[in-house]
Amino acid sequence: MAPQGVAIIGGGIFVKEEHLPAVLACPQLSLKAIWSRSIKSAQETAKLIPGDASTSVDLYSSDSGEGKSFDDVLKRPDITGLIMALPITEQPAYIEKALAAGKHVLAEKPIAKDVETAKQLIAKAQKIAAETKATLSIAENFxxxxxxxxxxxxxxxxxxxxxxxxxxxxxxxxxxxxxxxxxxxxxxxxxxxxxxxxxxxxxxxxxxxxxxxxxxxxxxxxxxxxxxxxxxxxxxxxxxxxxxxxxxxxxxxxxxxxxxxxxxxxxxxxxxxxxxxxxxxxxxxxxxxxxxxxxxKSNGVKEEVSAWAESMASGTPNPQQAPEMALAxxxxxxxxxxxxxxxxxxxxxxxxxxx
Missing domain, CATH: 3.30.360.10 (Dihydrodipicolinate Reductase; domain 2)
Structure with missing residues (x-):
């Protein structure tokens, strides 16, 4: 089976040090795009991709102008899923938009800033999934x-x-x-x-x-x-x-x-x-x-990304990445x-x- 196209959403420390290497090490995934709130952050992340591979990864950001927004990432048919690591208070809105566009999401923990917000997110995700079949997984590497x-x-x-x-x-x-x-x-x-x-x-x-x-x-x-x-x-x-x-x-x-x-x-x-x-x-x-x-020694990130890739390929979400687990x-x-x-x-x- 050909690798599934994914985008990384975020360009922070954990993306650079953990998510990016994990995606590049996973044979089931092909990195197609990186989006960050600033083009500078997206560029800094892309520079960490070894060899000529970085030239095949498209960069998007909030300040890149027409055709390079988060919404433009969601329009790409060659992208099946998103790995998302954004500020805690901002992430749920991006998750909902991605699921509505039919993209599977692996979102960094915590699932939300509080239990009530997390419950609302899960309810919305379940409603959206009934229409788009897109799944929400939470990245709890422990x-x-x-x-x-x-x-x-x-x-x-x-x-x-x-x-x-x-x-x-x-x-x-x-x-x-x-x-x-x-x-x-x-x-x-x-x-x-x-x-x-x-x-x-x-x-x-x-x-x-x-x-x-x-x-x-x-x-x-x-x-x-x-x-x-x-x-x-x-x-x-x-x-x-x-x-x-x-x-x-x-x-x-x-x-x-x-x-x-x-x-x-x-x-x-x-x-x-x-x-x-x-x-x-x-x-x-x-x-x-x-x-x-x-x-x-491992912090579990490569393992969790691999598990998520397998879940997308099989069509069966990994129970260890269920939103309800992160909620608990x-x-x-x-x-x-x-x-x-x-x-x-x-x-x-x-x-x-x-x-």
């Missing part, structure tokens, strides 16, 4: 990181989950390249960097816990340690699952502490997952045995942020069955 998939398998083998701890913390400095994009420096959405990065970690936790341990409610406190990371940069939360298991979720981008692990306690052992490294402990006490498994990731994080805004008031969750 679902394609081998360590979390393997860790989830180990958790299932060790019996009932009895507790869990998530510890994610680092110091985001003022010169951080992501922080210095204009829409992130002055966020017009809840949580700031905690929303932008945090859905990765709620996604990984939900994968490790599995549907039988879906989170039912949360209580949390949030704070702002660094004034340049508004509105908040730290979460300390207690999560309770439908199976009455209690765990903690500690996430900060404004601390001098450094941590990155997911710890899941089970009846017959425990699992510590760190993405490319998973330590499984079987048993307890002096009789416990440890098994460490390492994987080639967002709901869990929004519950913690909302609880923090309300000084620890318990927030009931309704969408966590999407695992």
């Amino acid at each position: 679902r394609f990181v081998q360590g979390y998939s393997y860790g989830a398998e180990q958790v299932k083998q060790l019996g009932k989950v009895t507790g869990f701890v998530v510890r994610i913390s680092w110091s985001m400095q003022t010169d951080n390249k992501y922080l210095n994009t204009a829409w992130r420096a002055k966020p017009e959405y809840q949580g700031g960097m905690l929303l932008d990065a945090g859905v990765h970690f709620t996604s990984a936790l939900r994968k490790l816990l599995g549907p039988e341990n879906a989170v039912d409610s949360v209580i949390a406190q949030t704070s702002l340690i660094q004034s340049y990371l508004p509105p908040v940069d730290s979460i300390n939360a207690i999560l309770k699952t439908k199976s009455n298991v209690v765990g903690s979720f500690i996430f900060s981008v404004g601390t001098t502490l450094s941590a990155f692990d997911f710890l899941i306690a089970c009846e017959n052992g425990s699992v510590q997952a760190e993405g490319s490294r998973v330590v499984t402990t079987r048993g307890a006490g002096q009789n416990a045995t440890k098994e460490e498994k390492t994987f080639e 990731d967002l709901e869990l994080l929004e519950g913690m942020l909302t609880s923090g805004d309300k000084d620890g008031a318990r927030q009931k969750l309704e969408l966590q069955h999407h695992v």
Whole structure:
């Protein structure tokens, strides 16, 4: 089967460093166009395409004049799908327009700035899909990181989950390249960097816990340690699952502490997952045995792009990229942020069955 034509929508850091290489490495895809809000950004992205291949990729932007707009990309019959990475508050409108034009979309996480907006987007996408057959997929690359998939398998083998701890913390400095994009420096959405990065970690936790341990409610406190990371940069939360298991979720981008692990306690052992490294402990006490498994380091982007290409070819969306999955990731994080805004008031969750 001939490669399917795709366009990249956006020219930011993640497009340049991750999406572009992933598309070029996927034999099932052929990059036909790049659109960005500025022609400068589109040109900078195209320069990263090796050899003469860049000459076959057409550039579009909001400031390129007639015939070079986003709408013009959508008119091209040789483009089947779009990979989209735009500012959080702007992306849903572009998604809807692309789906209406009959283009499949792989859109960067988070699905939207809040749960209500995400619900509206999903409802519109479903209505449009009934007419155009175009599908919406959400790019949550942590679902394609081998360590979390393997860790989830180990958790299932060790019996009932009895507790869990998530510890994610680092110091985001003022010169951080992501922080210095204009829409992130002055966020017009809840949580700031905690929303932008945090859905990765709620996604990984939900994968490790599995549907039988879906989170039912949360209580949390949030704070702002660094004034340049508004509105908040730290979460300390207690999560309770439908199976009455209690765990903690500690996430900060404004601390001098450094941590990155997911710890899941089970009846017959425990699992510590760190993405490319998973330590499984079987048993307890002096009789416990440890098994460490390492994987080639990957953030899952090439794998998720390949999975999306396969889904377009087969006509069957990949369940790991379902919008409802991204909605549940967002709901869990929004519950913690909302609880923090309300000084620890318990927030009931309704969408966590999407695992």
